[in-house]
Amino acid sequence: MNQIRSIKGTHDILPAQSKDWQDLENQIHKTANLYGYQEIRTPIIENATLFNRGVGQETDIVSKEMYSWDDKDKSTISLRPEMTASVVRSYIQHNLGSNSLLQRLYYIGPSFRRERPQKGRQRQFHQFGVEAIGSNNPEQDAEVISLGWSVLKSFGIDNLELKISSIGSHNCRDNFKTKLISYLDPFINQLSEVSQRRLKKNPLRILDTKNDQEKQILKSAPKIEEFYTNDDKNYFLKVQQYINDLGIPFKIDPLLVRGLDYYTQTTFEISSKDLGAQDALLGGGRYNGLIKALGGKDTPAVGFAAGMERVLIAAKKRKKPKNKTLCIYAICTHDESLGILQRSSEKLRNLGIKVVCETLRRSMRSQMREANKCNADFAIIIGEEEFFNKTIQIKNLSEGKQESIKYQDLITYFKSLTF
RNA sequence: GUGGGUGUAGCUCAACUGGUUAGAGCACCUGUUUGUGGCACAGGAGGCUGUGGGUUCAAGUCCCAUCACUCACCCCA
DSSP states (O other): OOOOOOOOOOOOOOOHHHHHHHHHHHHHHHHHHHHTOOOOOOEHHHHHHHIIIIITSSSSHHHSSEEEOOOOSSSSSEEEEEEEHHHHHHHHHHHHHTTSOOOEEEEEEEEEEOOOOOOTTHHHHHHHHEEEEOSSHHHHHHHHHHHHHHHHHHHOSSSEEEEEEEEEHHHHHHHHHHHHHHHHGGGGSSOOHHHHHHHHOOGEEEGOOEEEEEHHHHTOOOOOGGGHHHHHHHHHHHHHHHHHHHOOOOOOOOTTOOOSTTOOOEEEEEEEETTOOOOOOEEEEETTTTTHHHOOOOEEEEEEEEEEHHHHHHHHSSOOOOOOOOOEEEEOOGGHHHOOOOOHHHHHHTTTTEEEOOOSSOOHEEEEEEHHHTSSEEEEEEEEHHHHHHHHEEETTTTTEEEEEEGGGGHHHHHHHOO
């Protein structure tokens, strides 16, 4: 009988780790709120159609990595492989655009892709991200980038690198695509198998190649910036200017091509050297066509998604804040007194004090050891003697001093300590 | 989907070229005069060496298969 393990590429977040997750989540909530973004939570399952249309049928994510199955009513359901499409679906469904011209939204949660796991890549992974829906101005792009940068910085990650690019408007991209194809066509035999396939399906992706020979060929290939319209050019310059004004260092990386179909204009990525091959912590960009493509009004939007597991890997070296709250370990060596101990613990908790009660009926020695192990500041002790005297022992564990007080004075004793 | 690496206690690792009953540190539990933590000391529990075959008098060690984990390609967060 072999034991049941978690599914490949999925991980338990154990108690030893969960504090880090809570810290990260708190930091996300805090920063997003400082920027005026509100949280949105959407279901983990959606109609497969949403991602087929939203993310793109041709993308790897949808074509080979998405978990989908037929439901009893014959509709096809998918585990979300990312969250932007869901947020946009929700935006359209609830007509959020009618509340105000601009929706600033953020989210936290798991997504699923059936990939081969490796460092910083899992089948169930967690993302946080933001979507600013409604503004078509470069300052909005800068704000979103700034928010992402700020979360990572404030979580104690250094060594960050911001890369930005623009893939231009739809027309620009189409022209570029055609020219790129005709440039690469004569070289087709020198291209790798993958790139040959991409040339037909998604030529822009070839720019991402790590193959040296292909890099060489690409050196004199047409550049995307040659196809920018004046508007594209100005827009991108403005984005750069604003990011610069914010004091965020960045590199322009013309080869930065986001793999999802919905991007337009600005794309960006923040990476860290502290990760392995999967070094992107956060990636995003503008997606002006998506809302319309999903059946909403033509609405511009920009956003990003960040991988929380990757953020936590990159944040390994951060110094963790230690805001310890007062903690009491409640010891009992007299079975008749267990009820009293639980009642007084409850009262102390109402004061906001953490109280951990012994429930194993162990020896005094073991209970004291336990108190020490869980880092309690105080032990309160009721035994047979205290039971009959209506008293309770209070031991200050850092000083080692112990005193006996009347049971009825317990609350006032600790009340004076907490304020 | 393709390649490489690794599987010994909860964790980190030992076990010379195959050779007694597979060890250590940390963690865990119990004690050190019976109601008091940390430190120290003593003891204890915990393993079918991932699994299944094979070679051999003898396998943790060699061979094959399988599974799992891991890293990388691909792609992405």
